[in-house]
Amino acid sequence: MNTLRKVARRELAVFFATPAAFIFFGTFLAATLFIFFWVETFFSRNIADVRPMFEWMPLLLIFLSAAITMRVWSEEHRAGTLEPLLTAPVGLPTLVGGKFLACLTLVAIGLLLTLPLPITVSLLGQLDWGPVFGGYLASLCLAGAYLAIGLFVSAQFNSQIVSLIVTTLVCTVLYLVGSDTLTSFFGSQAGDILKLIGAGSRFASITRGVIDLRDLVYYLSLTGIFLSLNVCTLERQRWAGNPSNTAHRRWLALTGLLVANFFLLNLWLAPLGMLRADLTQGHIYSISPATRSYLARLQEPLLIRGYFSAQTHPLLAPLQPQLRDLLREYEVAGKGRVKVEFIDPQEKPELEQEAGEKYGIRPVPFQTASRYQTAVTNSYFDILIKYGDEFVTLGFRDLIEIKSEGDTKLEVELRNPEHDITRAIKKVLYSYQGGGNLFAGIGAPVAFHGYISPDAKLPQQLVELKKSLNAVLADFKQQAGDKQTVEIADPDAGGGQLAERLGKEFGMRPMMAGLLSPQTFWFYMTLESGGQQVQVPLPASLDKAALKTAITAGLKRFSKGMLKTVALYTPPANPDMGQFGMPSQGNTFQLLQGSIEQEHRLKPVDLSTGQVDPEADILVVAAPERLQEKQVFAIDQFLMQGGTVVLATAPFDVSLQGRISAEDKKSGLDGWLAGYGIKMEPTLVLDPQNAALPVPVERQVGGYTIRETHLLSYPYFIDIRSDGMNRDSGLLTGIDQLSMTWASPIKVDGEKNKGRQVVRLLESSKGAWLSDSIDIQPDFDRYGQDGFAQGEPAGRQLLGVMVEGTFDSWFKGKTSPLIEEAAQLAEQEKKQQAIAAQADPHKKGKEAKTEQGKPEVIGRVLERSADSARIILLASNTFLTDTSLDLASGAGGSRYLNPLQLVANCIDWSLEDRDLLSIRGRGHFARTLLPMDKEERMLWEYLNYGLAAVGLLAVWGLHRLIRSRSRRRELMLIAGRA
Numbered sequence: 001m002n003t004l005r006k007v008a009r010r011e012l013a014v015f016f017a018t019p020a021a022f023i024f025f026g027t028f029l030a031a032t033l034f035i036f037f038w039v040e041t042f043f044s045r046n047i048a049d050v051r052p053m054f055e056w057m058p059l060l061l062i063f064l065s066a067a068i069t070m071r072v073w074s075e076e077h078r079a080g081t082l083e084p085l086l087t088a089p090v091g092l093p094t095l096v097g098g099k100f101l102a103c104l105t106l107v108a109i110g111l112l113l114t115l116p117l118p119i120t121v122s123l124l125g126q127l128d129w130g131p132v133f134g135g136y137l138a139s140l141c142l143a144g145a146y147l148a149i150g151l152f153v154s155a156q157f158n159s160q161i162v163s164l165i166v167t168t169l170v171c172t173v174l175y176l177v178g179s180d181t182l183t184s185f186f187g188s189q190a191g192d193i194l195k196l197i198g199a200g201s202r203f204a205s206i207t208r209g210v211i212d213l214r215d216l217v218y219y220l221s222l223t224g225i226f227l228s229l230n231v232c233t234l235e236r237q238r239w240a241g242n243p244s245n246t247a248h249r250r251w252l253a254l255t256g257l258l259v260a261n262f263f264l265l266n267l268w269l270a271p272l273g274m275l276r277a278d279l280t281q282g283h284i285y286s287i288s289p290a291t292r293s294y295l296a297r298l299q300e301p302l303l304i305r306g307y308f309s310a311q312t313h314p315l316l317a318p319l320q321p322q323l324r325d326l327l328r329e330y331e332v333a334g335k336g337r338v339k340v341e342f343i344d345p346q347e348k349p350e351l352e353q354e355a356g357e358k359y360g361i362r363p364v365p366f367q368t369a370s371r372y373q374t375a376v377t378n379s380y381f382d383i384l385i386k387y388g389d390e391f392v393t394l395g396f397r398d399l400i401e402i403k404s405e406g407d408t409k410l411e412v413e414l415r416n417p418e419h420d421i422t423r424a425i426k427k428v429l430y431s432y433q434g435g436g437n438l439f440a441g442i443g444a445p446v447a448f449h450g451y452i453s454p455d456a457k458l459p460q461q462l463v464e465l466k467k468s469l470n471a472v473l474a475d476f477k478q479q480a481g482d483k484q485t486v487e488i489a490d491p492d493a494g495g496g497q498l499a500e501r502l503g504k505e506f507g508m509r510p511m512m513a514g515l516l517s518p519q520t521f522w523f524y525m526t527l528e529s530g531g532q533q534v535q536v537p538l539p540a541s542l543d544k545a546a547l548k549t550a551i552t553a554g555l556k557r558f559s560k561g562m563l564k565t566v567a568l569y570t571p572p573a574n575p576d577m578g579q580f581g582m583p584s585q586g587n588t589f590q591l592l593q594g595s596i597e598q599e600h601r602l603k604p605v606d607l608s609t610g611q612v613d614p615e616a617d618i619l620v621v622a623a624p625e626r627l628q629e630k631q632v633f634a635i636d637q638f639l640m641q642g643g644t645v646v647l648a649t650a651p652f653d654v655s656l657q658g659r660i661s662a663e664d665k666k667s668g669l670d671g672w673l674a675g676y677g678i679k680m681e682p683t684l685v686l687d688p689q690n691a692a693l694p695v696p697v698e699r700q701v702g703g704y705t706i707r708e709t710h711l712l713s714y715p716y717f718i719d720i721r722s723d724g725m726n727r728d729s730g731l732l733t734g735i736d737q738l739s740m741t742w743a744s745p746i747k748v749d750g751e752k753n754k755g756r757q758v759v760r761l762l763e764s765s766k767g768a769w770l771s772d773s774i775d776i777q778p779d780f781d782r783y784g785q786d787g788f789a790q791g792e793p794a795g796r797q798l799l800g801v802m803v804e805g806t807f808d809s810w811f812k813g814k815t816s817p818l819i820e821e822a823a824q825l826a827e828q829e830k831k832q833q834a835i836a837a838q839a840d841p842h843k844k845g846k847e848a849k850t851e852q853g854k855p856e857v858i859g860r861v862l863e864r865s866a867d868s869a870r871i872i873l874l875a876s877n878t879f880l881t882d883t884s885l886d887l888a889s890g891a892g893g894s895r896y897l898n899p900l901q902l903v904a905n906c907i908d909w910s911l912e913d914r915d916l917l918s919i920r921g922r923g924h925f926a927r928t929l930l931p932m933d934k935e936e937r938m939l940w941e942y943l944n945y946g947l948a949a950v951g952l953l954a955v956w957g958l959h960r961l962i963r964s965r966s967r968r969r970e971l972m973l974i975a976g977r978a
Helices: 002-016 020-039 051-069 074-079 082-086 092-112 116-124 129-154 160-177 188-197 199-207 213-238 246-269 289-296 319-333 349-359 417-434 460-483 493-506 544-556 575-580 590-597 629-640 670-675 780-786 817-839 843-853 882-892 898-910 934-977
Strands: 210-212 276-278 302-308 338-343 364-369 374-379 381-387 390-394 400-405 409-414 446-452 484-489 523-529 532-536 565-569 601-604 618-622 644-648 652-655 661-664 678-680 684-686 690-701 704-720 738-741 746-748 757-763 769-771 798-804 870-874
Touching: 002 020, 002 092, 002 934, 020 051, 020 092, 020 116, 020 934, 051 092, 051 129, 051 160, 051 199, 074 082, 074 160, 082 213, 092 129, 092 213, 116 129, 116 934, 129 160, 129 199, 129 210, 129 213, 160 199, 188 199, 199 210, 199 213, 210 213, 213 246, 289 319, 289 417, 302 319, 302 417, 319 338, 319 381, 319 409, 319 417, 349 381, 381 417, 390 417, 446 460, 460 484, 460 523, 460 544, 493 523, 523 544, 532 544, 565 590, 590 601, 590 882, 590 898, 618 629, 618 898, 629 644, 629 670, 629 817, 644 898, 670 678, 684 704, 690 882, 738 882, 738 898, 746 798, 757 870, 870 898, 882 898
Parallel strands: 302 338, 446 484, 565 601, 565 618, 618 644, 644 870
Antiparallel strands: 210 276, 302 381, 364 374, 381 390, 400 409, 446 523, 523 532, 652 661, 678 746, 684 769, 690 704, 704 738, 757 798, 798 870
């Protein structure tokens, strides 16, 4: 080892003896910085990663390695120092190893000089250091292979130029063999073989942040092979001109044996795909504990089948091996309960027919280019997840994420493969279990409590419903066995002590069958399990089927393995406009609906019946508009049942038709929220930390007005980062950035919320200011580059809040709006009947009979909620709309899903089904840079140029220091000898 270090030190001294070393380093740094900031346009790409640098690193390393190694042996040849060196008392492996170590040290110094780039990125966004570490490790490994090739080539020639050219050619061919450019012209099997041979595909795998033992062994094998050949070449030159003997043949045999072993080692490790480490934050490419928990619940075999065509789009082809590796991990983690298959449907017609007819999987036409022509290729890129008779399919649109930069440049990655696949597994698992025994997924016993008056006090409809209740409970008892107990009591019995307790604890009070009815009665139902209590609403139709549905919905809230139902209210849009080729009026929420349907059962509701669907586990209300009292009552009573209400509302709505304008919007919930100490200020929040918006801009040319669209910083698009998010709440897991569009500040009254938990979820930056102006179109003529008048900073503004605890109903002490409406309708009908009777006296008897047959409206008001009730308020009408999401996606160049992920987090967290929270929101393009203006971006770019120059000066200074110490040591030795 001492000799090895001396050889390496001597080689480094020779390299730094001339300015060539600093020219090489300077060129390498200049090329890296030019590619990063100019070619890959780091700031316009707006992603906090350094992948563009590592994508070009294999090509940069080819030239750097060739330049470093071209003189190592060729110069020895030219200068005539090779013969004395070969006859020196130093083993050839030590000699070759020392020179290789010196060259690798030089490459390491070059890579070290690029370190300011990832450090800068980490200051500008949430950088995942796992792929960065993987990228530098891959660069060193690849450089080692290139250097070994360069040393071997340099030993063959006495011309440095020839050595440079040949090394560059050999390394380039080795890189291109496994590149996507070449493998896209071949089928999947041939392409996979080429990827195993080529150096480029292995490099890309490690730079993703996945350290696979097979990739490391591949590079070490390449390095070992060419270093062995280098030693053998030098040994042959040493015995050149001598007759062949046994020692010569032994050297050749030993070299051949080493090369063969390196080759066979790769073949032996090829099937072992589990020997790898995922360095990414959140372990994007590995099976998480959340996924393993779902796989552990499987009682039946789960089938995961990948439909992948051999010929597909060039941008999708590199993603197939990643999916295959991940799905094989599912198979291993399933411990025999998961079966994974990969098929090419176009090679198996019977499976292709099954895929189309049974699962709706069909080929997608992609435009591809072969060696001879451009063509359309119909190919498959789908995954089927099947459990029992339930199945979910994932197409390429569900699996990939596209980042567009301009009209032609596209970056395609798997979005969040584990989340997408595990989400599908969860859905089929819960759907399958939902069709079986309802109590199988409930751990603690369930107690049914019925607070029901005797038949003599009940209306006739409820007498019949009580009989149905006994039958329904008997059916559930057969399924539950010892897990269910039933208790039915009359609250008025025993002096009304139970009635008094129900009023104090649960806000229950006697019902009535009509506004003027003197008879009151009780008919309340609750379910209790594991310390959690759920109130079962009285079904609107008052029949056995509806009653069973209501009780089933309550039981599902206790189950951890049932598909949950989300009730979604969105404002009505005008669908008729689409028939005339015009956009629908009002906001649309199709993306929100699709996002919820991916994981849950969706129930669109309009709340017009005064009741939320009994099957609903949670209520999401988006952009409510002029809600009637009955609709507010439905929301209120759902909250009183202990439910969670997620509200996205604000006092303003925005129109993007023509000039951007805001208008007052009455949600109908202002008084209701104020009753709970929550108020929304009638102002809009503007924030200097904001996202971009395509804004229409008008400019005058002479007397003519030209209308243009510019992508400008827009202060009404509030860019909320980690410092404005409550990470401890759990609702923002996996979300690093959120854009709130046209939001209003929330004020929470602490006095009214005493005893409740108030969690501030989202806040603007400290520099935000408020405006009550509805003119939200930027005026650059008046306000210059900013477009808006800069107001006085008002500090952080609350834009999202959760209030949890016990609530007293807004309708406490009031008559149910359902009874009031029924009374009004009855009064109107009486007047109409009186008019009709005067016109035709014979109709009076028929109308009286019809009136007797009408069902009575049962009025009840739950006046107090359980302590599990919560309101989650998000202060924007627009940030969940399709238009806002499309605007954000267009500005960022990729699908913007963070608002939808926030709603998904709220649903899962509220329903205590939180396994997916840990793996949601880990998309490649989700880590955006902090908002910056052009001057700030230029500052960071020039700072990196300056840091590169400082790094070169530091290397030069270190070299001078080491050289001066060596000279002093030599002078001391000479003086000692003298």
